[in-house]
Amino acid sequence: MTNAAVPASADMVSASATTLQDAAALHALAEAFRRQGYVVVRGLAAPSVCDAIERVAREQLKSAVAPLEYEAELGYPGAPKSRDAVGGGTVRRLRQAYDRDPVFRQWATEEPVASLVTALLGEPARLTLAHHNCVMTKHPMYGSQTGWHRDTRYWSFAQPELVTVWLALGHEDESNGGLRVIPRSHLASLQPGQLDAAEFLVESHPASAPLLADTVSLTLERGDVLCFDSRLFHSAGQNHSDMVKLSVAFAYLGAGNAPVPGTRSAQSPVVDLPVKVPRG
Numbered sequence: 278m279t280n281a282a283v284p285a286s287a288d289m290v291s292a293s294a295t296t297l298q299d300a301a302a303l304h305a306l307a308e309a310f311r312r313q314g315y316v317v318v319r320g321l322a323a324p325s326v327c328d329a330i331e332r333v334a335r336e337q338l339k340s341a342v343a344p345l346e347y348e349a350e351l352g353y354p355g356a357p358k359s360r361d362a363v364g365g366g367t368v369r370r371l372r373q374a375y376d377r378d379p380v381f382r383q384w385a386t387e388e389p390v391a392s393l394v395t396a397l398l399g400e401p402a403r404l405t406l407a408h409h410n411c412v413m414t415k416h417p418m419y420g421s422q423t424g425w426h427r428d429t430r431y432w433s434f435a436q437p438e439l440v441t442v443w444l445a446l447g448h449e450d451e452s453n454g455g456l457r458v459i460p461r462s463h464l465a466s467l468q469p470g471q472l473d474a475a476e477f478l479v480e481s482h483p484a485s486a487p488l489l490a491d492t493v494s495l496t497l498e499r500g501d502v503l504c505f506d507s508r509l510f511h512s513a514g515q516n517h518s519d520m521v522k523l524s525v526a527f528a529y530l531g532a533g534n535a536p537v538p539g540t541r542s543a544q545s546p547v548v549d550l551p552v553k554v555p556r557g
């Protein structure tokens with residue numbers, strides 16, 4: 278049985294995987310992405326793909342396979358105070374996912390992600406290995422809150438338009454620290470003082486109130502993919518469930534874009550994604 282593609286709609290932010298087979302629906306999805314700054318594609322990753330990725334991620338988490346980022350290193354609200362504190366060994370990210378196992382490389386560079394990000398960027402897509410490129414984990418108890426930020430805050434590319442692709446490996450919502458977004462905030466102009474020294478949004482700034490009033494808390498299921506403009510403000514709370522939440526994050530730029538030489542963004546390779554030649 279095939280699902281009908283979601284009809285083209287001015288406010289479409291959620292679509293099914295079959296949208297990728299329908300040129301008009303894919304075009305509408307890309308339009309919604311440009312306008313809203315994010316879209317969700319339901320069930321984009323097949324159950325077998327989620328199974329394979331989750332198996333590797335859980336094994337590597339259990340064996341603490343490096344390189345890792347620990348909650349205590351960042352010290353966000355809710356994180357253990359130090360690596361020696363109770364919970365100090367709580368992992369926040371399995372870094373360099375691309376090099377960990379072929380399941381991550383296949384997910385990040387092949388169909389269906391290749392067609393999706395190509396459509397969203399409006400040009401052939403390239404994967405950056407410098408940013409994200411990780412499995413995000415959020416643990417009960419010691420998993421931290423992440424304040425409102427734009428992923429691009431420490432990124433340096435000729436053009437700011439990148440796409441973050443976030444794959445949920447299980448149910449995600451407010452109860453376990455799922456993501457919240459502010460629609461259209463990728464295009465927001467900020468006032469002086471609206472970002473703190475770490476480039477988190479200052480929520481008490483008067484100009485932040487109208488932005489925060491539009492907050493959307495996302496609910497994702499296993500296999501759902503959230504694509505967001507890397508300039509979109511997003512945040513996340515703590516995990517109040519009893520299960521570790523796992524999500525995979527990669528970021529993409531267009532073929533006409535490039536990291537700025539000499540910056541951290543240029544220190545890791547970019548990988549060209551295959552361009553699908555339409556059958557004609």
Ligand SMILES: O=C(O)CCC(=O)C(=O)O
Pocket residue numbers: 413415421422423428454511512513514
């Ligand atoms: O899961 C979270 O706490 C948020 C992660 C996030 O926004 C990020 O790493 O950019």
